[in-house]
Amino acid sequence: MNVAAAEQMIPCVLELGGKDPAIVFDDADLDAAAKKVAWGAFANSGQTCASVERVYVQENVAKPFTEKVVALAKTLRQGEPNRSDVDVGAMTTQMQVEVVRRHLDEARQRGAKVLAGGGIEVTPEGARFVQPTVLTDTTPDMAIVREETFGPMLPIMTFRTEEEAVRLANDSSYGLSAYVFTKDRARAAPSCV
Numbered sequence: 001m002n003v004a005a006a007e008q009m010i011p012c013v014l015e016l017g018g019k020d021p022a023i024v025f026d027d028a029d030l031d032a033a034a035k036k037v038a039w040g041a042f043a044n045s046g047q048t049c050a051s052v053e054r055v056y057v058q059e060n061v062a063k064p065f066t067e068k069v070v071a072l073a074k075t076l077r078q079g080e081p082n083r084s085d086v087d088v089g090a091m092t093t094q095m096q097v098e099v100v101r102r103h104l105d106e107a108r109q110r111g112a113k114v115l116a117g118g119g120i121e122v123t124p125e126g127a128r129f130v131q132p133t134v135l136t137d138t139t140p141d142m143a144i145v146r147e148e149t150f151g152p153m154l155p156i157m158t159f160r161t162e163e164e165a166v167r168l169a170n171d172s173s174y175g176l177s178a179y180v181f182t183k184d185r186a187r188a189a190p191s192c193v
Helices: 002-007 030-046 059-075 094-109 162-170
Strands: 020-024 052-058 113-116 120-122 128-130 133-136 153-159 179-181
Touching: 020 030, 020 162, 030 052, 030 059, 030 153, 030 179, 052 059, 052 162, 059 113, 059 133, 059 153, 094 120, 094 128, 094 133, 094 153, 153 162
Parallel strands: 020 052, 020 179, 052 153, 133 153
Antiparallel strands: 113 133, 120 128
């Protein structure tokens, strides 16, 4: 499409997919990182191209970071998005709900643990609600880690070294955006991801 538009000098905007990683180093402010990652994963029910779709957290802070994200996910209120007491609305299409369901079911069958959320409900009126979901024990070959989910799913995985974090974050055919949480500016430089 881009080539066809360029050949005729027609401006165009292309929608890009993403499987955007977040890397959380052990020197990060874990409270701030957890809030930002949760917002990045669950805002708009995860239906944003630059949504956080996978998290790599340094092993020695994985437990407290995960606990913080799980606690945040469990406080989110789901419902009609125009209400002031609602944090997360519905999914836009049934087709996307089925993608989310397929990714979640496969992850569970292959040993992933759901620490928060995991529920999917379609109301009689047709509203499609997918609970903000936090998973652990996911692996790089699972669809929920490899494919664009475009829903409120957040697999959290661990790493030991900076090199491993960068390798894992870059192990994707998607390259839209990435997020790095650290107090070390050199570590967060764009060249590292």
